[in-house]
Structures are given as C-alpha cells and as structure tokens.
Amino acid sequence: MPRDNRIAIEPDPAARVRELHAMVREARTRLTAPTVESLEACRSLLEEAVNAIGGLQKSLPSAEPWRDRDLAAALGALRTEIAGVQILLDGAAAFYTGWMRLASSMASGYTADGNPAPSETTPRVLLEV
C-alpha cells in the first residue's frame, strides 16, 4: 500500500501548517541517512509540501497571516524545520561533493589546472550466463 501523504482538507490554517511541518520533519529524519532512496523519498515529500503550501497561501483569510498567533507560531516552527532540512541537505551535498572529488582524483588523476579529472561513472550491467 503506497503511503498517502496528501494534506487533508482542514479548515484551520494553523493545523494545516502543522501537518506540513510533520511532513518536512519526516524529510529531515530521512535525511540523516542520505542514501539515493531516502533522498528521492525526501524530494517527493518536499515537492508535496511545496504544492500544499502554495494552496494554503491562496486560501489564507488575511494578507498578514502572522497576525494570527497560532498560525504565526506554526509557520515559525515550519521555518525552523525547513532550516534544519537545509542544513542536513548542505551536509550531504558537502560530503558527496568531497567524495566525488576524491573519487575523481583517484580514478582519473588531476587536470592540468590541478582539479580532479572527471571520473567515468557510466552505469554498467553485468550479465551472467
């Protein structure tokens, strides 16, 4: 059964933001083990959150949502959560960048200007007969 991440129709904007928050928190938890699979799952979650927040923006009653304390608190918490995701994503990016540089230099040496040469990472298929 595929997991249903859709945001339920909810009259209270703050409650809807909290649902979004839970979704982003799940992405953050998955990012602590950033494998290809978990990164793809995170992307789906965040894309869904982007769509949901777009819909939420249009449906908000006031042009200044921070005047609603409950909503402002929920949005503040969401922003903190997103900042956390950003940090973990930066951490993973820095690691993979470093690893790829290292891998490139070991696999293909260096270019004339001292940078690691691009490595051959074409996928291979092994057929066993």
Added chain:
Amino acid sequence: MGGLFSALNSSAGAMDAFQRVLDTIQSNVANASTPGYASQSIPLEALPMNSDGTLPGGVTTGEMQSARDEFAEQNVRQQFSALGTLEQTSQSLSNLQLAFNVSSDSGIPGALNQLFQNFSSWSVTPGDGAAQQAVIDGAQQVAQSFQQAAQTLAQDSSDTGQQIQQTVTQINSLASQLQADNQQVIQGGSNAGLDAQIHATLEQLSEYADITATTQPDGTVTVLLGGQTPLVIGTNQFNISVSFTTPANAPATVAGGAAPARLIDAQGNDITAQVSQGQLAGELNIYNTVLPSLAGNAYQQGDLNLMAQSVADRVNQILTSGNISDGPPPVPGVPLFTYTAGSPTSVARTLAVSSTITPDQLAAINPGPPYASNGTALQLAGLANPQSPADEINGFSYAEFYGNVAAGIGSQAQDASNQLNVQQQTLAQARNLRSQISGVSLNDEAAELVQFQSAYDANSKMVSVLDQLTQATINMLPQ
C-alpha cells in the same frame, strides 16, 4: 606420493587461510561496538597450479584491509566539533537565561519597577516618613538585584574560566595518548585494535576542538588544531596552554576589567582565533564575548554595569539638583546610590545605597524655576516613562534596555538550542554516511561510484525543491 603430499599441503594451506578469514570475521563481530573500530577483511587469493603437480594450487590470504575511510572519519569529527560548540553554548546560555529573567515582578526589572512606584507615592506625600523610607528600601532592592546579577555573572565567568583550563588539560592528555599510540605504531605494533584506539581518541578530541588528523606513510597520525597548530607529529607532542592576560598588542582599555582567555601554543603564540569549533571554542566564546557583553572585561564596560551606572547617576543627579528644605539657607540634596568609582566593570557589583543617607535627607523640592515642593520626586517617578534622552540608555527606557538585554540572551539561547537539535541529526547523518562509504574501494568499485554519483544528483535536485519551499514559507511570514 608427491601428488598426495602436495594435495595435503594445499588443503592445509587452505584450512589455514580459511581459519584466518574466520578469525577476522570473529574479531569484527566481537568489536562491533568497540569505539573507533573499523571492520577488517582478508581477501582470499588463488595460488597457481599446473597439471604436473609442481604448482599445487590452493588458496592463501592477501593483506588485511580496513574498511576505514579517512574522508568519512574527518567528516564525523567535524560534526562532532560543531556539536561540542553548540552543547557548550546552549548550556551556558540557558544558565544565563535563568539569571536574566525578563519578567517585571522579579530581579532587576521588578526592583526598578517598585522603586519607580515608591518615587511616585513619595511625590504625593513628600514629607511623609513612611513614603521616604519606602524609597530607601526600594533603592536597596535595586542595588541588591544588580549585585546579585553581577555575582551570578562573576560566578559564570569563573566557572567558564575553569572549564577552559580543564578542556585544555583534556586536549593535552588526549594528544599525549595519541603520541604514545604513534610510538607503538613506529615500533611495529600497528593492528586493528591500535587503529581503533587511535580513531576513538581522535573522535573524543574532536568534541573538544576542531582538529585535522592525517595518517602519514609510516602509519603515525599527525594532529593539527584549527588546521594549523600541531598537537602531535609522529612521536612529538606540542602542549597548548591558556593565559588569562591581555596581549601586548591589545592593552586593556577599561580600567579594572578582567583579561580575556587566550590559547597559547607550544611556541608561545596566541592561537585563540584558530579554534572555531568544539567545546573549547564554545567556552572561549562565552568567556571572551557573551559574558563580557554583560559584565564587561578589559575592553568594555558591559550592559549590566552600564545600566547600573546610568540608573545610579541619573537618580543621584536629580536628587542633588533638588533641595531637602527651603531654609534659609536651602539644604541641597544628597546622592542616594554609591558605587566604586574608577572601575567601570565593578559598578553593578558595588552598587549600594549611601550608608549616610537618612529618609529625611531625600530631596523632594525642585527649586525651579518653577518651584515645586515635590518636583524632584515627580521627576524621579517619571524615569519609568522617560520623556528626555537624559533618562534613557541609548534611546531606551531602563526597563526597555533591560528587556533588550534579556531578550538578546533568550534569543541566542533559543538559536543555540535549535541548532543543537539539528547538529545532533547532522552528526547522525555523518555517521550514517561513514557506514555507507565504509569498505568502498575507490579504485575497484565503479558500481559504487555510480551509486554515489546518483546520491549526489538526487541531492542536487532536492536543493531547488527546498528553495521553493523556503521561499513560500518566507513569503507567508516576515523575517
């Protein structure tokens, strides 16, 4: 017979090879939770054989290989250092937050509020002894509140100074351990256990300070503090120390202020600026920046002292400009507060009510013009809601100024707490990435490279999605 012997030899060799592999697996299982241990493996290699029996074939073991990856290890150590900074900062700031309560019914704001109310009551009945006594009592409460806050800060500063000393001792002790390990490596004692011990020590060290560790061709580990200052090179250890003195090139600018904490390397150089991560960096930040901004040091008066002096000077100024009685001759007012002059960083600690003042010496009369029998008392009551820059600190009322200081501490504590929470996950991420990468051979495993390239690509794709989400949230909520 030759064939039989060679077959038996070959079988015995194979048994021996398999035994070594089994021993390695057993060692991996036994050390699964040993700090710093990286799994070991022994490849099996086929021996040459031919049909005439001169080369009997069989199997032997290759060189033992470690699954450790130094790039991933350094990443974990970096995250450990960042965690160390945040743990220290968060803990120190939450202690400070308790001491600087923004609530108006306790501490400095509560005492000031009460004093202003007492001034107001006194202005209604300036000759009333009870109202005058209430002003003296209120002033004593204000002085005590400032003294208590100053004592708390002094205690925090002393505790942090001791912590810095202990952390430096701990760093030197761990460096000494690594130096001894290097000695053992050079003497040929390198093995999986020693390797685990070295890496566990490095991880421990990274929580105290940001270190860079590189393994040399002879197997020893070189450890640099802040990427520059050597702690261990081969069998040499370089101790660091802490000095609580002002540097010659930056002499004190505030009389009587405490000197900053400075880290000194084995050659006597000031290396404080090189330590930007780890528990030590957090302690140095609290000792040299956060606490001095409140309590002052050799370079600044500190907000608490500034506020204590502003309140005391302004109250004294208003009282001494008034008269106790009309005379003739008129009797001028006397100061209410005292503090140690000439030591800007001791004002809050030494703030007191004048020991010679009596309630009937409070000057309520403003000789004017225009004359007002309760003029100074009214002016003092007006300090609660200042109308003139003379009654403010940097454009803020006393209550607002204190509120800003307390809010600043609260906000820093909240930020540190939030960052600590994320950093714990970042460390978990670094450990997971270390496991993920562990044992991957850069030279041989092209398929693994493909996997990491895919992860890298997936990561890049997520960046744009996250940007959209961040932008949408920012649009809904102002910064």
